[in-house]
Amino acid sequence: FHLKKKFRRQHVDAKMTEKLCNTEISNRNIYKLDNSCKETNTFILSIPAKVKSICRGDGRYDENSGMTYSTATFRIIKCKLKHQGARKPSCQYEGRLLTNRIIVVKCEGELPVHFDRDLLPSERNDGEQL
Numbered sequence: 001f002h003l004k005k006k007f008r009r010q011h012v013d014a015k016m017t018e019k020l021c022n023t024e025i026s027n028r029n030i031y032k033l034d035n036s037c038k039e040t041n042t043f044i045l046s047i048p049a050k051v052k053s054i055c056r057g058d059g060r061y062d063e064n065s066g067m068t069y070s071t072a073t074f075r076i077i078k079c080k081l082k083h084q085g086a087r088k089p090s091c092q093y094e095g096r097l098l099t100n101r102i103i104v105v106k107c108e109g110e111l112p113v114h115f116d117r118d119l120l121p122s123e124r125n126d127g128e129q130l
Contacts, residue, residue, distance in 0.1 A: 004111045011115045016043040018095030021079035037081050037091035045075040055107035068107050073100045
């Protein structure tokens with residue numbers, strides 16, 4: 001199925017809240033290929049058009065990593081797995097709202113296809129990132 005749709009399904013939701021991690025990850029079928037739980041899944045609290053715009057001129061491409069950094073900041077919900085090594089269907093997540101984040105994505109054409117990480121604006125310019 002389509003890579004772009006997968007990105008949207010896994011990472012973009014304007015209405016996501018911290019409380020919805022378990023429900024949404026289960027409903028959207030977000031797991032690793034072997035059906036173990038993803039350690040972390042990040043939802044960008046935004047409409048798809050705003051996220052797409054990172055790959056359409058509103059982002060800064062980094063040649064070293066091949067990633068594109070958003071110039072705008074976003075609010076995100078980071079869902080972290082509570083129990084290491086858990087498997088579907090017993091993935092339990094703890095959600096946290098983070099604000100003012102720069103998001104780092106891999107673009108293909110004009111669409112984001114991979115969520116790499118998020119940073120605070122202050123972390124953007126020290127070259128060596130996490």
